[in-house]
Amino acid sequence: MSWIRERQVLVITAAIVVALVVVLAAAGEKESLVIGLIAGSAYGLLALGLVLIYKSSGIFNFAQGEFGTVAVFVLYLLHFEVPYGVAIVGALAAAVLMGVLVERLVVRPLFEAARVTLLVATAGVALLATAVEIWFGEATARPIARALPTLDRVTVLGVQISDQRLLLLGALVVLALLLALFFRKTNLGLAILGASQEPTATELMGISVRRLSTLTWAIAALLGGLAGVLAVPEGGAFGPGALTVAFLIPAFTAAVLGGMTSLPGAFLGGIIVGVVEAVGTSASIFDGIPGSPGTLLVFVVLLAVLIVRPQGLLGQKGR
């Protein structure tokens, strides 16, 4: 049974990738493919955390982006004092701390509440985090250095990919695979899944659902923090709410496209959103669309996918 499911995932992924490559190469948009990969990797990494939370507790976590922004802020503050590597560890620790705090102070008191209440609550956390960032800093952008001191580039199809971006892509692939394995193979992963589907039964098996919840939020926050410290420095600057503003909505779109419960789906969704955005911007046939055509294209793709396959590209029914 399970190998059929896995093959289905594989087939759908391969089909989409091949279709994208063929269509774009034929349309003379091969650069958009690489640009999409570059921009989409950040969306994908953020989407991983969204999927993790949704998979384990059914919550649309609007605070996911702020885990990243808080990490970047801490990185910014710390790297005046300590080496970059240490600063990154501190930044990730701050993100995890925030994740645990959010779980304890906001998610846990609302354990019994409707999911929409939790969605609103996490949105409130995001707004509060952004406001506190403005309060303690300013609304303006500030500089942030890259993790890798040198700037090496690889040329793929005429587009340059920087070394840090490759690092980000690598992290995304490795983490998506690791997490997928974690949920399939490890007891802890299975326990988290069980807790989300049958909390009472899980408790009866002697597993503390609440402790699992803390753990999931901590992991999700770590993923968010990682997305922040890897993706943001590429732009050179960041401001309050940086990841929420620039990445959260595409990341959600990516997660839903991929199926919301599928970790490889989040990765695939991220790349698709990135590619579609890039094609919308560069292809001249969309020039007549007012504003940024990429946004409209992403919406059309999202709608089409959800209508044809309401559970998303790699999602499974009934989960």
Add this chain to the structure above:
Amino acid sequence: MAIATPPAPTAPATSSAAAPPFRPSLPGVVARAIVWIALGWLVLVFPLGREAFEVQRYSEAVIFGIIGLSLNVLLGYVGQISLGHQAFVGIGAFTAAYVVSVQSQSFWLGVAAAVAIGGLQALILGGVSLRITGLYFALVTLSFGLVAEKNIFQIEELTGGGQGQPAPKPEGFSTDWRYYYLCVAFLAVVLWIDWRLMRTKAGRALLALRENPKVAETFGVNVKVLTLFAFVISGAFAGLGGALLAFNDTFVSPETWSFNLALVFVIMTVVGGLRSRAGVVIGSAFFALLGYLLEKFSFLQDGINAIPGAPDLSTEIAPLVIGPILLLLTLTLFPGGIGQQIRPVQAWLRGRRFNRHDRGPKEVQISDVRA
């Protein structure tokens, strides 16, 4: 039993038919009358003595009430989240401004067009995405909001592009005071429609649908048509709210309708308390006036400024910080929102006994993904 749950505000708290009807004593009647008069004074007389730009803020609060009710139809009655409501409101605003400023038509035609367009776009978006429900649908609306912001509101003919579109107040309502009363009248109409709607068969079916669509369908409720119906109503209210907002500001620009505003809309409705008309209106008005209230009653801000180590909180940032804190406190301490808290008072005002423990029917889960 669940299906027969009547709409919240007029629902008797305990339907013990055997108890003798409660009649308030004379002092009770007087006390109730005084509170009613005080409320009426606050809404209808108090703004007369205020400055024009303040009355403009009050009008905004009233219009936010209409928008809150619009979202309440979706969120409270159908159980669908719209994270793109700013787009619906914004399109209403630009439609009205366009009809009045570019087409040089009357204010009333502008409002009518905004309501019609609001309903129409809800019909189209709802129709296309009927198969998509729950949080997935929320994502569709979220994405639609972004499309509105980045594409629709960039149509220069409609919105004036980055420069925005002027929306002069209508003849006869050109002062802020008169316009305020116009908004109050519109809010009353919306409240009335909402109330009537929930008393019809369709309204009761809607509530049944929200609690359990599968059971509702078994009882012969046409889920798709009803959902779409609620969606259109919500869109029409949102369009109206947008139109009124446009003329209140006398100017509409694309930047107003950002994703943050959509969050504010959802937050004010949830804090207000789903399915409680009074709660939603109070919650919406409160969030609309938050910045203004913080300016007037500066002790909250002073309190935060007294925290050692924290930088001073400027008036620009104070509402951004305090708003979400209030939201999180409300949600974690009173998940039913303002509506649940004021229920005993509402019942008392309607001539019933004051029952502190009247908290209404328990919140039911909105099913997540009904795919």
Add this chain to the structure above:
Amino acid sequence: MATRARLVVPILVVALFGAACGQKSGVAGSETGGDGVTAQPTTGGGGGNAAPAAPAARKAGPNDTSGITDDEIVIGIHAPVTGASPIPQTTFDTGKDIYWEFLADTAPKALGGRKVRVVFRDDEFNPSRAVQVCREMVENEKAFVLVGGGGADQITACAKYASQAGVPYFSAGVNEAGLTDLSTYFAVSLTYAQQVPLLIDLIEQIGAKKVAAVVTDTPSFKDAHDTFVTAAKRAGLDLVSDDSINKTASEAEALSEINKLKQAGAEVVFLLSSPLVFLGLASAARNQNYDPIFVGPGITGGLNAVMTFGCPAVGNSQFFSPFPGLDVINELDPDYLLAYAGFGSGAKADDIGIALWGLNKTIGLMFEATPKLGRAALMDTIEKAESFASEVYPPVAFTPKQHFGGTGAQRLKADCTAKQFKTAAQFVKLGSGN
């Protein structure tokens, strides 16, 4: 019991309506009664009409002195300190007052012995909000004049309101579209379109042939864009790409745009956008190993903030600006650094401060030149005076038909070793060549 409840609600609704109707007539009374609140001026869609070439003639009115008392003049200034492209609030807060504090200290007799009080409101980078706060500053704070601190669309929106309300409005030069027909608007430096000839000269001086234009997607910038395209063609430059970009462009959009420019082989990019979009494009270009020279008309909000993190990506850029860089301000106006030392309460003097200093100084000169200071008299004086030279901004000269009074600009060039924009050419005059 339920029946009673059913009855009460409709009765209340009716009562509410009745009361509301009754109150409406009441309002009409109070309005004419005049309780000290001036009714909003007619909001006819004056702004939406086609723009004639020159400002509409002002109605000859009394010399409105609201906002002026025996010892005070109130100025209302708006700028974004939150929103999509904000200016640092603390620098702005200090910068907006310093000139006036310095003036009151060194020349207490100036302005008839009155002190200038600056009221500030955040417009959140939103034109609609800008109109709201401008109205509040005029009606509630009783601002005598309004000043736009930055952001072309917000300036345009607020200036339209100001012209309807008869309030003089000042800003550094931005767009012309939407502002041309406003009788109370005054641009105290070159508009974007007016700077185009200077830019063409600069491009020719750089020696580039292939140029591209990237302009933020707003009708405000259409005039500057069109002027540039026409001028570039006339100058024989090869316009290889001509694109608009969203105000809040995503990373994918920035990368695609840069990729397009790179393939077209643009050597110089004419850029008209917010500092944030500039930064996104510049760092995308650097990651693509492509370094075009970005040039553009003056960004009103100060550029050094971009330098602190834009380097080395922005290292090749040159911009025109109404105000000079920090490197030469002491030669041009030694008062600036003195004033910051005296009244800056420790704040660092920066280029946003210079922008505000120059703007305030120009307005101060206009106030000083006006006998019997009032709105009508002030605007009359501005239109009739030969010119106002602040030594910081190039001199400005207005006529009743020309409210875009700039005569020249400073040219700033990025310097990545000093991490600031250095002044490459001072007071470049229109039509003089660089």
